[in-house]
Structure formats: structure tokens, C-alpha cells
Amino acid sequence: MVSHRVNIWSMTLLTLWSLLSLFSMLAAERASAALNIDISKGGLDPLPIAVPVFVDLNTNKVSHDAAAPGRRIADVVMADLERSGLFRPLKRKSFLQDALSLWRVSPQYRNWRLVGAEAIVSGAVRSVGDKIRVGFLLYDVFQGSLIGGSGKWFTTSEKNWRYIAHRIADEIYSRLTGESGYFASRIAFIAQDEEGRKRVSVMDHDGANRVTLTSHAKLALTPRFSPNGESLFYLSYETGHPRIFRWDLYTGKKRQQGDYRGLNSAPSWSPDGSRMAMTLSKDGNSEIYVKDLKTEALKRLTYNRVIDTSPSWSPDGRRIVFNSNRGGTPQLYIMDADGDNPHRITFEGRYNAAPSWSPRGDWIAFVKGGGGQFRIAVIGPDGRNERVLTDAWMDESPSWSPNGRVILFSRQKGNRSYLYSIDLTGHNEKRIRVDQKENASDPSWSPLIR
Amino acid sequence: MKRMNLFVALFSLGLLTACGAPPGAPPESGPDLTEGAEAAAEKQETESRQGEALNRPDAGETGFEGPDGFGNETGHQGDDFIEELEHRVYFNFDSALLSDESRRVLMENLAWLERATWSELIIEGHCDERGTREYNLALGQSRADVVKEFLVSQGVDSTRIRTISYGKERPLVSGHDEFAWSKNRRSELVLR
Numbered sequence: 154m155v156s157h158r159v160n161i162w163s164m165t166l167l168t169l170w171s172l173l174s175l176f177s178m179l180a181a182e183r184a185s186a187a188l189n190i191d192i193s194k195g196g197l198d199p200l201p202i203a204v205p206v207f208v209d210l211n212t213n214k215v216s217h218d219a220a221a222p223g224r225r226i227a228d229v230v231m232a233d234l235e236r237s238g239l240f241r242p243l244k245r246k247s248f249l250q251d252a253l254s255l256w257r258v259s260p261q262y263r264n265w266r267l268v269g270a271e272a273i274v275s276g277a278v279r280s281v282g283d284k285i286r287v288g289f290l291l292y293d294v295f296q297g298s299l300i301g302g303s304g305k306w307f308t309t310s311e312k313n314w315r316y317i318a319h320r321i322a323d324e325i326y327s328r329l330t331g332e333s334g335y336f337a338s339r340i341a342f343i344a345q346d347e348e349g350r351k352r353v354s355v356m357d358h359d360g361a362n363r364v365t366l367t368s369h370a371k372l373a374l375t376p377r378f379s380p381n382g383e384s385l386f387y388l389s390y391e392t393g394h395p396r397i398f399r400w401d402l403y404t405g406k407k408r409q410q411g412d413y414r415g416l417n418s419a420p421s422w423s424p425d426g427s428r429m430a431m432t433l434s435k436d437g438n439s440e441i442y443v444k445d446l447k448t449e450a451l452k453r454l455t456y457n458r459v460i461d462t463s464p465s466w467s468p469d470g471r472r473i474v475f476n477s478n479r480g481g482t483p484q485l486y487i488m489d490a491d492g493d494n495p496h497r498i499t500f501e502g503r504y505n506a507a508p509s510w511s512p513r514g515d516w517i518a519f520v521k522g523g524g525g526q527f528r529i530a531v532i533g534p535d536g537r538n539e540r541v542l543t544d545a546w547m548d549e550s551p552s553w554s555p556n557g558r559v560i561l562f563s564r565q566k567g568n569r570s571y572l573y574s575i576d577l578t579g580h581n582e583k584r585i586r587v588d589q590k591e592n593a594s595d596p597s598w599s600p601l602i603r
Numbered sequence: 604m605k606r607m608n609l610f611v612a613l614f615s616l617g618l619l620t621a622c623g624a625p626p627g628a629p630p631e632s633g634p635d636l637t638e639g640a641e642a643a644a645e646k647q648e649t650e651s652r653q654g655e656a657l658n659r660p661d662a663g664e665t666g667f668e669g670p671d672g673f674g675n676e677t678g679h680q681g682d683d684f685i686e687e688l689e690h691r692v693y694f695n696f697d698s699a700l701l702s703d704e705s706r707r708v709l710m711e712n713l714a715w716l717e718r719a720t721w722s723e724l725i726i727e728g729h730c731d732e733r734g735t736r737e738y739n740l741a742l743g744q745s746r747a748d749v750v751k752e753f754l755v756s757q758g759v760d761s762t763r764i765r766t767i768s769y770g771k772e773r774p775l776v777s778g779h780d781e782f783a784w785s786k787n788r789r790s791e792l793v794l795r
Contacts, residue, residue, distance in 0.1 A: 351772075372772060375736060388740075394767055395740065416744040416768050419737045432741060434768075438748065439741035460741040476738055483697070483738055504697075507735040520735050527733065549735050565732070567779065595736060 188272060188293045188300060190239050190330045192558055195578030199241035201269050204231040205252035207276035215252045222278045222314060226287060229318035230274065232359060233336040234325065238581030243270055262297045270294050274325060284310050287317045291325055301328040315361055335554040339599040340561065341376040341385050342572060345592035353387050355402065360586060366400055375595050379422050382599040386420035397431060421464050430464035430473060441475055454492030465510045474508040474517050485519055487534060498536035507549055513557035520549045529562050542579045550594065555601045563594040570594045688715060690792040692750065693785060699745035701753060709753055712792055716759060723795040726750050728768045731784035736770060743768030750790040
């Protein structure tokens with residue numbers, strides 16, 4: 154009898170103990186795995202992240218007022234993270250710990266687990282004259298620790314507060330994915346107004362701080378950022394012919410780049426900023442040339458009786474991918490930067506054009522025509538692993554994010570034209586809002602602004 | 604039996620030669636078009652080798668402007684016909700080859716050029732809305748160039764001709780179907 158009772162008791166204990174150790178083992182596994190988002194996988198569940206309003210260090214208070222810097226900056230960070238498709242920012246009114254104690258003391262991890270957060274951003278702002286100093290910390294809720302070792306402080310003039318918010322969002326993205334971000338960047342594009350005028354426009358990647366290059370010109374096309382993000386090449390008909398111009402964004406200066414007979418088009422900066430590739434028709438038909446921007450020396454790279462255009466440089470500046478119909482239909486070719494060794498890389502379909510080499514060098518984005526559609530696709534520089542990313546009637550002008558993970562492009566729907574972005578994985582396609590009444594096209598993504 | 608086979612063979616052969624190029628096929632597939640373009644190119648090469656470009660005088664000799672006082676405008680029987688003449692030619696998709704019809708239209712435009720007073724002829728090249736921005740700029744340039752080449756081969760002074768490509772930026776007809784597209788794949792002759 155006694156043994157019977159002991160057996161039941163020890164069985165129960167054994168079971169309970171097994172369950173407990175199993176549970177703690179699982180919990181320990183989760184806790185010991187560092188938070189990481191693998192962005193090469195598409196369609197992941199977005200990471201739930203908490204971004205409370207930043208503390209105002211001048212008053213040691215937290216203001217939810219829409220104009221308060223702590224609120225403004227936290228909102229931009231939140232919007233960047235959400236727009237990437239990788240994060241799901243949680244609603245602030247559900248938070249159980251206030252932002253002030255979060256910053257001044259530390260996270261109450263249990264309270265953050267309860268609202269479903271896996272990561273927390275804690276931030277603060279101090280105004281010093283016309284400058285602001287912004288700091289942030291990033292916590293892993295399950296591990297109960299800081300991510301990335303320590304926080305960071307940024308200082309800038311107050312009017313650049315958005316830039317700081319984008320820098321912070323880039324830091325968070327980077328610490329959680331292992332990749333560099335892309336939020337502190339700009340987008341140049343062509344804006345067409347209701348009168349049909351097409352002009353070059355530049356804005357922050359989230360649409361703020363928009364500037365349009367106004368001139369008497371009515372038709373501008375294909376803006377392209379310089380490697381340092383401070384200038385744009387673009388095509389304009391303001392002299393009566395298609396000619397390439399340069400706009401220096403910080404000085405506002407505008408200069409014509411050459412006046413070659415016939416078509417001047419398709420400007421593209423070399424990655425070291427020293428040369429420009431372009432398409433000229435001055436020698437009988439559209440060929441690709443490279444111009445040294447300092448000496449103005451011109452070198453012809455293609456020699457044939459067909460169309461060669463849309464040059465795009467490899468990130469090491471050694472090769473150029475371009476579009477040629479020397480084989481009978483528009484296809485992609487790669488040649489050395491001096492014109493040697495041209496070889497074809499696309500062999501499927503009758504229309505492959507508008508190539509853009511990723512800043513990481515691993516992919517070339519382009520426009521693939523077929524079946525009555527023009528879609529954005531990617532292919533390896535070796536011509537392998539071709540993949541179509543979009544599925545619409547007329548998509549074109551692909552341009553890469555600075556980290557080579559997102560592609561901007563232009564989509565035509567009927568008479569309207571819109572800017573879209575899509576991840577390299579083919580997921581997270583979204584429209585980029587500009588003015589309702591405008592048509593937007595020809596996007597170009599700047600490098601990271603530093 | 605043998606005759607039947609022969610008949611079938613001949614009939615099939617007839618079918619093959621009668622078929623035109625399928626839509627979207629490379630321009631080289633139509634034998635007539637290729638020959639025509641080559642002939643025009645050859646002719647131009649011959650002329651440039653001789654170092655002379657023929658300059659047709661632009662008034663008086665053709666009889667459309669005469670002592671009867673009729674100028675370029677109304678009143679002359681020939682002008683009714685000229686009024687309908689389009690100062691443009693059309694192209695197939697992704698092609699800058701002149702069709703026989705285009706060549707005929709250009710020949711008629713030569714007469715128009717002779718009668719008109721002008722200092723500069725601008726040839727614009729255009730594309731339909733499909734395809735990429737930059738490729739279409741180049742294709743438009745090809746379409747303008749091929750018309751210039753033809754007109755120069757027929758004696759128009761090349762120094763008075765300017766070409767300009769508008770790619771797909773200036774459609775003549777709005778719409779997103781083959782009718783609109785076919786009207787937009789064109790070269791225009793504009794006088795200054």
C-alpha cells in the first residue's frame with residue numbers, strides 16, 4: 154500500500170518535473186537565440202516592435218503632442234520600420250511601461266512581453282540652441298538585453314530632425330537584420346503635372362522634403378543620382394534637343410553636359426564618380442560612350458549598326474551592363490568598362506531592357522517584355538537565376554535601394570503613372586505616394602546620405 | 604498521286620511566300636523590306652562616295668509654282684491632293700525599317716518640300732508607349748535617321764535637316780490598343 158502511494162506521488166512529481174524542465178528548456182532556447190530577421194527569406198511575419206515617443210530631456214517629460222520633437226522623431230522611425238514590411242510597430246496606447254521610466258531606468262521586460270513586443274526602441278531628445286541631440290537604445294525583449302551592445306547619439310541642426318530619425322531607423326534595421334539599411338536616402342523622379350509638363354523632382358525616401366527643379370523646360374527624363382548622392386544627371390529638351398544636364402543638389406547649380414549631334418541620352422555615373430556612360434547617336438546610330446568628367450575625353454565603347462543604350466555600371470566600376478538589339482531583339486549584354494568582351498546574358502524572351510546593376514553586385518534588375526506585358530525581373534550577372542518579380546502591364550525603370558534589397562520602379566496604369574517598390578524576394582510590393590494629381594515615373598534611388 | 608503531291612507542294616510554297624511577318628517578328632523577316640532598305644542605303648553610299656549631294660532647287664522648275672500666279676496655297680488642282688498628304692510615315696513595333704508604303708509617302712512629300720518655303724526640316728522620331736524609356740529614345744532616333752537618310756538619298760540637302768527623337772513622350776493618339784500604338788510609331792516632317 155505504501156509503495157503504491159509513493160509510486161503515484163513520484164510519478165506525479167516526475168511528470169511535473171519533466172514538464173517544467175521541458176518548458177524552461179524551450180524558454181531558454183528562445184531566450185538564448187538572438188533576435189534576427191533573415192531578409193533573404195520573403196514573406197516573413199513582421200517583427201512586433203515597440204517604438205514609444207522619445208523623451209524630451211529638456212523637460213524630462215514625454216509629450217505626445219504631434220509637434221513635439223520626441224513624438225515627431227519616433228513617428229518617422231516607426232513609419233520607416235513599418236514601410237520596410239519587416240516590422241509591425243505596436244500601438245502605443247497598449248504599452249504598460251511609460252517611455253520616461255523606460256529611458257531613465259530600464260525596460261520592464263515582463264510588461265513588454267505582455268503586449269507582444271519582441272523588440273523595444275527607447276529614445277530621447279535634447280535641444281541645444283538650434284541643434285538637437287538624439288539618442289536611442291534597442292532592446293531584445295526575450296533575451297532581456299540591449300541589442301548591438303550600446304545605444305547611439307546623433308547631433309544635428311533642428312531642421313534636419315528627419316534625417317536623424319532615418320539614421321536611427323537604419324541602425325535598428327541593421328542591428329536586427331545584419332544588413333545596412335536604406336532609410337536615410339533620397340528618391341529622384343520625374344513628376345508630370347496636369348499640364349503634361351515633366352520635371353525632375355527629389356524627395357526623402359519617405360516622401361518628405363520634396364523639391365522640384367523648375368525651369369522653363371517642359372520635358373525632362375531619366376534622372377540618375379551621382380555616387381555621393383549630391384548631384385543628378387538628367388535628360389532635358391529645354392535647348393530644343395535631348396541633352397544631358399547636371400543638377401548639384403546642395404548648390405542648386407545646373408549645367409549642360411555636352412552638346413553632341415543627334416541623341417544625347419541615358420546618362421549613368423561610374424561608381425567612383427569620375428566618368429559618365431551615355432548613349433549618343435552622333436556616329437550614325439545609338440552607341441554607348443564613356444566620358445571622363447574631368448578631362449571631358451570621350452571614348453566610344455560599341456561599334457555596330459544597331460541600338461546600344463541604357464548602360465549601367467557594376468559596383469566595382471569594371472563592367473557595364475547594357476541593352477542592345479545586335480542579336481535582332483533588345484537584350485542585355487555585359488562588356489568591360491573599356492568596351493572589350495561584350496557578351497549576351499539574356500536568352501529568354503524577345504524584349505529584355507533597362508538594366509540596373511545592384512550596388513551589391515549580385516543582381517541586375519531589368520524590364521522583361523513578353524505576353525503583352527512589361528515586368529520587373531532580376532538576373533545574375535552570369536545570366537543565371539532569372540526571376541520575374543512583378544505582374545502588371547507596363548512596369549519599368551528599376552532602381553536599387555542603397556543596400557541592394559529593394560527595387561523602386563515605375564508602373565503605368567492607363568494614362569496614369571505611379572512609383573512602386575518591391576523587395577528583391579518579390580514580396581512587399583507597395584505604392585509610393587506623391588501628389589495625387591501628378592504622374593510619377595523614372596525613379597532613381599540615391600546612395601545612403603552620410 | 605505524284606501530281607497531287609506536286610500541287611500540294613506548290614500550294615504550300617505559295618502560302619509560305621504569301622504570308623507576311625507575324626506581328627512582333629523581327630523586321631528582317633520580310634524580304635521586300637530588307638531589299639528596299641539595302642537598296643536605299645546602297646544608293647546613298649554611292650552618292651557619298653562621289654562626294655556630291657544633289658541639291659534640288661526649291662522653286663520654279665517643277666511647274667507647281669508658275670507664272671499663272673498660283674503659289675503653294677489653294678486654287679490649284681494639285682493642292683487638293685496635297686492637302687490630304689500626311690507628313691509622316693509609320694513603322695512596325697520595334698522597327699525602324701521603311702515600308703514600301705512609307706517610301707511612297709516620302710516621295711510625295713518630296714514634292715511638298717520642293718513647293719514649300721523653308722529653312723529647316725525637322726524630322727521627329729516617335730514610338731508607342733510600350734517598352735522602356737531609353738530604348739524608345741534610341742528607336743525614335745533610328746526612325747528619324749532612316750527618314751533623313753531616305754530624303755537625302757533623294758536629293759534633299761542634309762545640312763538643312765535636323766533629327767530629334769521624342770521616344771514615347773509625344774504620342775499622336777491616346778489609347779492603349781494596337782490602333783493607337785500603330786499611329787504613334789512614326790516619323791514626322793516639320794518645317795521651319
